[in-house]
Amino acid sequence: MKNTKLIAASSLTMLIVALTSAIIGPLLVPMSESFKLNLSQAGSLVSFRFLGFFLSSVLIGLFWQRSRAGLFLVGSSFLLSLALLTIGFWPVLPVVCVLLFAVGLSGGLVHTGVDSLLSEIYPEVRTKVLNLVHIFFGVGAFLGPIMVGTVLWFFGWWNLVYYLVGMGALVLFFLFLTQNLKETQETFVQTQTGARTNLTYLTKSVPFWLLTIGMFFYVGSEVSLSSWVPMFMAKVRNTSTVVAGYTNSVFWIALLVGRLVFVYLSGKISTSRLLALAALGATVFAIGVFSIASHILIITFLACTGFFASGIYPTVLALGGHTFPNRIGMITAILTAAGSLGGICFPWLVGFGSEYLGLGRGIFMIPVLMGFAAAAFVYFEGRLIK
Template sequence: MLFGALQAFYGPAIPALREEFGLSPSAAGLALSAHFVGGVGGVLVFDRLYGRTGNRRMLGASYLLMALGAAGFALAPNWPLALAAALLAGCGFGGLDYGLNQLFAVGFGHRSTAMLNILNAHFGIGAVLGPALIGAVGAEHYPVVFLVFALANLPLLFCLRGVRDRPPQPPQGRAAGEVSGAAARALRSVLAVFVVLYVLHVGIEAGVGGWEPTHLESVGHSAGIAATATSVYWLMMTVGRFLVAPLALRFSPQAIITVSCAGMTVCLLLAAVPDLAPFAYAGVGLFIAPVFPTGLPWLHRAAPHARRAGALVIAASLTGGVVAGPSLGKVIEWSGVRAVPLLLAAVSAACLAATLWLTRATRTKPATRTKPATRTKPATRTGPVT
């Protein structure tokens, strides 16, 4: 929950940041960009050290980086130092993003998909409560919120004894270096499509969150309804992950993600109808919710020897969040705000196509049936069994 709240603090604090440091809107928005850039760096560093340095030490370092960065952001006397602190907090954020998702993906066996959805649902709770907290105390008091966040991270350092310090051994079979050329090419294709799926789905998530209020106002809804509908969208993402957790024990990840991509495509098409748009966006939040946490166990089963696969897709998801805003903004300049749901529906359809391709590419072939062995007469026991 703290992890989710940190990402959500920056946006509501922008008015106070602009007044305190004399910033333009785009300059104030660099705080969140610095946070995401640091997040990508944290993912890559954690992945480099994964398996070499103990998991408890890496998670503890991530908590400390988030705490130091948040405290630095609260106390920074000028904007360059504030950006550096946001970058530092982002490094801890990225390390924790990769570390917790990686550990949950491999640590709970067949329950990993359900547990990942519960983990990410609590991230969503933090993301919903973070802006509410800033709003309750007032944006001008954002330093107090960041300092309290920094202090709240420190007790977590004493809660790491339940984490296994080393990753479990990979499944028996060929080592990663012994994979045949054809299998290696197929694995690279699977990883590439997983990366595409994650970049596109995070682009949809960020695109709806960023442009839903503008689109709703452009089709005749009031600013209050637009803001409320956007909050409901984020809330439905959290609800969706809790709802999927029990379903993940009965249905495969590929089935869940296929239904999710199809559902959000339909909802985005319905969002083009002005009267239905607020409800349709809520449906998008519900359907997109399971994609990120459900895809990771599927990836680990599809590429058990590709240790860096998780880092690739998590870094891709963070990159997708950075790229989505300006990319979608350029397209909207050409097509107009009313085309937002249709543009995102096209991206969602690409997610569905990628999911169907991955389902086919990672489908395990059934074992060849063999003729049952001829039953033989058991040998006569002549001595003690050893």
């Protein structure tokens, strides 16, 4: 595979961005205790990060060009490291809220920038390459809860976790700084139209809306799940804070294994059918996670949820690129923005609902959201068959 240095840098990008996403769920408990937050306020911490992620998608959609890839990747990786390190040194609630927004903004720029760049460079094997690179998202997401549990166990300082991830982001910055992005050659000519023209074209397409709505509900449900499962395990299933944090690693290691399987299946099953089956499987097992009391069965169902969910995000991006090959920057940005919007709204909504219904009932919003995503992707597959 050509451009192996870029693949390596992109893989590290996914690992670091995944760490920033995966640590916030296990850290909700100690951060809530430190800042004396209720459930709704705790969910808002997740929303601050995804608000930044959403803005990054808008910026990518408006300003992304292949010639600006270096500026996007170098600048955003530097801002990411700076924001994470500052949280580590200055854990004060108003500062943390602003910096979580900066983490989401910079992480989203580097994440979506890498997705857009790879989609352009590898049009023929887009699904396989995106799933391959996103395997490292699974690695980072798996390591995140383990890192949180280990740091809390030995040191008890939740902000130390952000400092450690910030050091990793600093390595990513230097890697992009020395990366020669000019050596990548254009594989096809994109349609040279303005952002408004591209957006008008896309919004007239039913497949566009199905993918966008599906991404909105899926990412919202995934972020809500990874954010609230530790709280659910600690407050409803009565596990320790450390054990509750480790539980999330089960979801992410299953997601990692699932990505390997999806890389293998991507050339054997149609992409749209693979997406529909994955979303349906994730929905069914997510219902089981919150329906049973046995810790062993919860972990089993959580692993199955992660396995089926593993291929959804990169496969949606690949389908967007396949369906609109001349508007990759715009479609990637819109799909990412839709997911970010879900990540902003639904973790807070789960917390708000749980304030009134109780966490044991409010958390059932998560499989409902997954069900909505599955319905959109199944309908997308049905339209292709017709």
